[in-house]
Amino acid sequence: MIVVAVTFVALLAAAGVRAAPGVLMLPLSMHFGWDRATVSLTGAVGILLFGLTGPFAASLMQSFGIRRVMLGGLALMGMATLASLWMRESWHYLLTWGVLSGIGSGAIAPVLAAAVVNRWFAERRGLVMGLFSASTATDALVFLPALAWLSEGGAWRPVVETVGVTCLVLVALVAVFMPERPTDVGATRFGESEAEAAVTAASAPLAALPMLAMAARRPIFWLLFGSFFVCGFTTNGLIGMHMIAYCGDHGVAPVAAAGLLTVMGVFDLIGTTASGWLTDRYDPRRLLVGYYALRGASLLLLPAIDFGGIGMAVFAVIYGLNWVATVPPTLALSNRAFGDRAAPIVFGWIVVGHQIGAALAAYAAGVVREAAGSYEPAFVTSGVFALIAAAAVLALPSLRNCRKHPARTLSAN
Incomplete structure (x- = not known):
């Protein structure tokens, strides 16, 4: 199905934009003299x-398509990243890759x-x-090794050019091949007969705020947000x-380290696809408990692992299997609790929790590295958090029957 292919490629581009700063960290530090915290x-x-x-973005998708x-x-990702080719100060990097690219990629995935x-x-x-x-895994397979190779010797401009041009090429791809809805190609939703198909009303552009107010009254939202x-x-x-x-702190070259992420990507591709298959058949809560527990154990063990061979x-395989395996069961629980129409927007707010956690770790780990001279405290703390999340997920209520009556959950408090 063309819509699946085009969506996957767009998600891949957004993942590449978000992954590129990890590749750029050492080259930018070498070229501009910025420390890792900056x-x-x-x-x-x-x-x-x-x-x-x-x-x-989810609300705008329902309103404007x-x-x-x-x-x-x-378009915003492509133009913002290419604009960074002229940066001279750290705030230029913050504006282009932080603010503008952050907003652009947030509209995609x-x-x-x-x-x-x-x-x-x-x-x-x-x-x-x-x-x-x-698509995150495929990003590790396709983008990271190539970007790491482009950054050898401290080069950063080839990385920026590759990411920016790729995004702009995809603008044309989406414009030509992405249909808006099944009826545009004479079809219905997969698994739905024409008699069952229904036209849903568009949401207001700012429907995200009322949806948040509605979801915030329910404990399941905060449990999913926190996990x-x-x-x-x-x-x-x-x-x-x-x-x-x-x-790099352990003597591993950037290309070799990107190769490690590629191994994670291979097993993430397997694990996340399998997670989607399992989510259609088993209790999503139990899957989440297993994913967070396995992730926590692997992070706690990482500082004790020899960084050679x-x-x-082993770490790459274990960690890779559940990198984003949490996404399908989390969306499934959101769909069951809030219904098909509200779930994408509510899930968007749940993702805010994900990104707050990611932002905190991204900055704090850099600060910890500068202060302590080591990343070990950051990795151990992350492992403990994952084990706490595994325990917290056990408090999620059973939502087996919500699939049949999703509308009923929208008015529940």
Whole structure:
């Protein structure tokens, strides 16, 4: 299906924009003399705005169309990253890669995935969301090794040029090939008959705020928000931003470190797709408990692992299997609790929790590295947070029956 392919590629581009600052950390420090805390701040701001943009982007998708929001987000990412070629001060980097790219990428993922899944699929949602979430893994497979190779010797401009041009090329791809809704191509949602198909009313552009007010009255929202905070804290903010630099502290070259992330990406692709398949068949709560517990254990063990060969390979496999495996079960719980129409926007607010956690980890880990001379305290803290999240998920209520009557949950308090 063309819509799946185009959405996947757009998500891949957004993941690449968010991953690039991790590759740029050492080259920018070498070229401009900025310390890691300064460079990390831009990454943290970008991650935070990526999350905060999501709920409003989801609302705009319902009001003005998924395709238009995708075009705007990709164009903003492309122009902002290319503008950084002329940067001279750290605030230029903050404005282009932090503020503008953060807003642009937030208009693409992951609320885009949730919106497309709910609009185009009545069945197999977990599997499709797993495939979309695996775009992060494919980013590790495609972008990171190439960007790391381009940055060898401290070069940063080739990385910026590659990311920016890719985003602008995708603007044309989306403009030509992305349909707005199933009826545009004479179809209905996958798994839905024509008799079951219904036209849903568009939301107001600022519907994100009333949706937040509604969701905030329900404990399940805060449990999902909190667990996703930990998810971001232990993935994008820490591993995504600092893993290459952490490996560098142990004598591992950037290309080799990117290769390690590639191994994670391979197993993330497997694990996240499998997570989507499992989400369609088993209790999402139990899946989340297992994912967070496994992630916490792997992070706690990392400082004790020899950074050569087998130890890091084992970590890459274990960690990679559940990098973003939490996304399909979290979206499934959101859909069941809040219904198809509200869920993409509510999920956008849950993702805000993810990005707050990621932003905090991205900045704090850089500060810890500067103050302590080591990343170990940051990784141990992240491992403990993941284990706490695994325990907290057990408090989530059972929502087995909400799939059949999603509208009933919207008015529940």
